[in-house]
Amino acid sequence: MTDQNPLAAPPEIAGTPAANLEAEGLHRGLGQRQLTMMAIGGAIGVGLFLGSSVTIRLAGPAVILSYLLGACIALIMSYALTEMAVVHPVAGAFGVYAEKYLNPWAGYSVRATYGVAQIIAIGAEVTAAGIYIAYWFPNVPQWIWLVLVSAALVTLNSMQVNRLGEFEYWFAMIKVAAILAFILVGLSLILGIGSRPAIGLANLTQHGGFFPNGWKGVWLSLTLTVTSYMGVEIIAVTAGEAQNPKVTIPRAMRNIVYRLIGFYILAIAIMVTMVPWNQTAGSSTLSGSPFVTAFATARIPFAAAIMNFVVLTAALSSVNTNLYLATRMMFSLGQGGYAPKWLGKVSSNGVPHRALLASTAGIVAAILLALFAPKNAFLMLYGTAVAGMLFVWLIILNTHLSFRRAISSDQLSSLPMRLPAHPWLTVTGIVLLLAISVTTFFVDGLQWSIPAFAVFLALISLFYLGGGRRGHA
Numbered sequence: 372m373t374d375q376n377p378l379a380a381p382p383e384i385a386g387t388p389a390a391n392l393e394a395e396g397l398h399r400g401l402g403q404r405q406l407t408m409m410a411i412g413g414a415i416g417v418g419l420f421l422g423s424s425v426t427i428r429l430a431g432p433a434v435i436l437s438y439l440l441g442a443c444i445a446l447i448m449s450y451a452l453t454e455m456a457v458v459h460p461v462a463g464a465f466g467v468y469a470e471k472y473l474n475p476w477a478g479y480s481v482r483a484t485y486g487v488a489q490i491i492a493i494g495a496e497v498t499a500a501g502i503y504i505a506y507w508f509p510n511v512p513q514w515i516w517l518v519l520v521s522a523a524l525v526t527l528n529s530m531q532v533n534r535l536g537e538f539e540y541w542f543a544m545i546k547v548a549a550i551l552a553f554i555l556v557g558l559s560l561i562l563g564i565g566s567r568p569a570i571g572l573a574n575l576t577q578h579g580g581f582f583p584n585g586w587k588g589v590w591l592s593l594t595l596t597v598t599s600y601m602g603v604e605i606i607a608v609t610a611g612e613a614q615n616p617k618v619t620i621p622r623a624m625r626n627i628v629y630r631l632i633g634f635y636i637l638a639i640a641i642m643v644t645m646v647p648w649n650q651t652a653g654s655s656t657l658s659g660s661p662f663v664t665a666f667a668t669a670r671i672p673f674a675a676a677i678m679n680f681v682v683l684t685a686a687l688s689s690v691n692t693n694l695y696l697a698t699r700m701m702f703s704l705g706q707g708g709y710a711p712k713w714l715g716k717v718s719s720n721g722v723p724h725r726a727l728l729a730s731t732a733g734i735v736a737a738i739l740l741a742l743f744a745p746k747n748a749f750l751m752l753y754g755t756a757v758a759g760m761l762f763v764w765l766i767i768l769n770t771h772l773s774f775r776r777a778i779s780s781d782q783l784s785s786l787p788m789r790l791p792a793h794p795w796l797t798v799t800g801i802v803l804l805l806a807i808s809v810t811t812f813f814v815d816g817l818q819w820s821i822p823a824f825a826v827f828l829a830l831i832s833l834f835y836l837g838g839g840r841r842g843h844a
Contacts, residue, residue: 423599423639429592429814431583432575432643435636437596440589442632445600447800448764449628450790451771456607456620457786458778464607465767466703472773473766476835479709481766483831484824485604486700486730488759489693494736495756496690497521503683506663506676514738520687521734528694528727542688549681550634556674557641570645578647594757594807594814599635601760603628604767605696621787694730701726709835757817758824761808768801 426434455468466485470478500520501513508516527538563569575581582588606624663679702723705714714726772794775783783789790796811817 423642425816426592426595427639427643427648429584429595430588431579431581431648433582433584433586433589434592434596434643434648435640436589437592438599438635438639440593441597441600442636444597444764444800444803445603445631446628447790447796448600448767449603449606449624450788451768451797451800452604452607453621453624453788454786454790455771455774456624457617457788458774458782460617460620464703465604465763465770466700466707468774469766469770470707472770472777476832477766477770478707479704479835480828480831481763482700482704482707482709484759484828485763486697486704487827488756488763489697489700490730490732491736491756491759493690493693493697493730493734496686496693497734497738500683500686500690503679503686506679517734517738520690521731521738524687524691524694525727525731525734527691528698529722529724538691542684542691546681546685546688547630547634549678549685550638553678554634554637554641557645561641561644572644574644574647578649583648591810591814594811594817597804597807598757598760600631601764603631604763605692617787624788694727697730698723698727701729757811758808758820759827761804761811762824762828765801765804765808768797768804771797 423434426437430437452465456464459468459471461467466478466482468478469481497517497520498513501516504516505511505513559565560567561570561572563571584591603624606620606627663675663682701710701714702717703715704710705712705716705723705726707715714723714729716725717723771790775793775797808821811820
């Protein structure tokens with residue numbers, strides 16, 4: 372192996388030259404603020420702004436508890452990932468960790484799954500953008516907007532990573548500011564600050580009570596609320612292009628996780644308090660964001676249109692970040708010899724253009740679904756990505772168990788962030804994710820997620836056994 376191979380040995384936490392950690396051709400151009408906002412940009416997307424209509428329908432006001440449970444799993448994941456990313460700040464992230472601490476198949480399958488899941492998620496986000504634009508232009512076919520939006524975002528991702536990071540920083544700032552504004556406006560309406568009478572807390576207990584569908588509804592909605600937090604792993608993926616990773620990664624991870632938890636729980640709690648849950652949940656067909664519905668129901672002038680612009684921006688931001696993530700994971704597969712070598716090539720400005728082109732497959736799928744199945748396109752794409760991400764998180768937590776056994780006590784004590792109560796919290800996270808995976812069979816729209824993923828996993832495993840690992844022969 373060459374000195375550039377990140378699997379040669381675990382680098383020491385302090386004093387590791389960045390050049391030795393850098394994947395060939397990529398540039399370390401992302402600062403801490405860009406890392407943080409890219410992670411928020413990728414995580415706060417349609418899972419909250421559009422998918423929450425499904426989770427509210429399943430749990431009612433008790434969806435708040437679903438987001439709290441999802442936050443607990445996200446905290447376990449974030450601490451486990453940060454430990455490994457600080458020791459191994461490399462392109463390929465948890466794919467590299469899984470290969471080193473579990474086995475080569477795990478490293479290959481988690482990278483392939485994550486790349487494909489992100490590609491599918493790109494399609495879901497682009498589809499959501501088309502739904503939002505239809506708010507203003509209901510008579511224009513969705514596929515036209517999908518083509519225009521996709522072309523702009525692919526062009527943006529072909530820029531140098533520092534420019535992409537700066538653009539995404541301000542892109543994500545819009546959605547963060549919007550969520551904060553939603554929280555403040557919602558609180559003022561609930562408490563009666565201003566000329567309007569207070570809404571109060573009645574909507575939390577009316578229309579079937581706080582638990583209209585019981586604890587079963589809370590647990591069923593967790594299958595989707597936990598995916599809203601699937602974005603914390605972005606910090607690890609960007610580690611290969613992060614400046615001073617041993618400092619920026621832990622700080623960015625703390626910022627992203629606690630902000631996400633605060634934003635999600637407060638925003639959802641205010642939404643189901645402002646408007647009866649059976650109004651924001653809507654029908655089984657997704658036709659708009661419940662955030663827009665909440666403002667429209669509250670009869671605040673122009674607020675619904677403004678909020679629709681915000682959720683559109685949020686979707687575009689998520690597409691932008693997910694396209695970045697899918698591109699880097701495809702690049703990692705090409706560099707590692709698990710995919711055609713041309714995927715591991717970069718342009719003169721440090722961008723893996725060929726991997727970027729391959730990552731647009733989800734956009735093509737979204738355009739085709741918009742043409743032939745526009746009413747069900749979002750759930751078809753989003754549901755397919757759910758099972759893949761559950762598998763990725765399971766591999767990450769299993770890798771963390773092996774990682775902790777392998778590193779020295781000195782390295783462990785030097786980690787800036789450590790998951791407490793090891794190994795019990797990691798094992799708890801694994802058990803919860805397995806239980807959630809089984810639960811998908813009982814959620815409308817997700818029944819076929821696990822079977823479809825099982826077929827995908829079998830196919831990529833056959834590819835692996837049949838010689839897909841060309842670069843490591």
